[in-house]
Amino acid sequence: MKFKAFLTDNGINLLEKRILPALDKMGKICHLYFTRDHAFFLHNLLNADGVQSVAQFKQQSLFHDYRISSQNDDKIAFCIDLSLLHRALRSILAIYVESRDFNSSGLQIKLVKKLPPHSTQPMPFLTFEAKGHKSAVVQDVPISKPLSRADVQELQLALESAQEMPATLVRAPELNSLQNFVDRMKHVGDVMGVSISKCGDLHLQISTTLITLGAEFRKLMVLGERADGVVGMRV
Incomplete structure (x- = not known):
């Protein structure tokens, strides 16, 4: 070697x-x-x-x-x-x-x-x-x-x-608002669920035995496969 x-x-x-x-x-x-x-x-x-x-x-x-x-x-x-x-x-x-x-x-x-x-x-x-x-x-x-x-x-x-790219990606929202939400959720739990849709929606959710909190960022730019009628731009 x-x-x-x-x-x-x-x-x-x-x-x-x-x-x-x-x-x-x-x-x-x-x-x-x-x-x-x-x-x-x-x-x-x-x-x-x-x-x-x-x-x-x-x-x-x-x-x-x-x-x-x-x-x-x-x-x-x-x-x-x-x-x-x-x-x-x-x-x-x-x-x-x-x-x-x-x-x-x-x-x-x-x-x-x-x-x-x-x-x-x-x-x-x-x-x-x-x-x-x-x-x-x-x-x-x-x-x-x-x-x-x-x-x-x-x-x-x-x-x-x-290195395999997902079929659908969305462009990240404005980073300050995203980071502010994540920072606030640190006090609730350690694990956060993340999901996106082909319509350009980003969903963040954190759950405990006592509470479930989430945030939704809608109509983001869609990259890759998208739902019918969705254009690849922020509206």
Whole structure:
């Protein structure tokens, strides 16, 4: 199992300033999943805890000299702490940008196994490395043991299921009013039912043994299949 690539300037900028800060808000731990053509950041696809999130990138948008090989059809997946990943990237960038010793080949990212201090068992790491003429800078990010063939297949099936678009979607209402309702309902219960209709109606409902409360947002823009006579615009 091997993976290594160089981050492009665009990839560095996307990861440092946009992708990692945004994904960290979705959850601290995610699956990082590499295939021949794509890199995925996946939240909660193998469990029902929290919001499911799929961030997919063509490998050319983040990397160059991209090399991956495994006995699982060149697919590699593992769990990683996004805050540690972001911290390691910022740390090595601070040194890389300030030093003139480093050549223009860029920052390399790769999977390695190393023996941590006070340990007798090698552990997997995702490593950033910047090489210069006289020195090199390395930042290691601990990761989980790479997923087995069966677990990668389960993750792939969950990914395909998560990417299936419903036949009908509605455009979200004005976000302030939606957030205000959700914030008020936090004090009533932990689980909220959400449903939409082909007429463009969004229904939110929360129930307990004592009370049932709900809200309805009507005549929203309908995307996809819609009821006869419904036009795709707010009225």
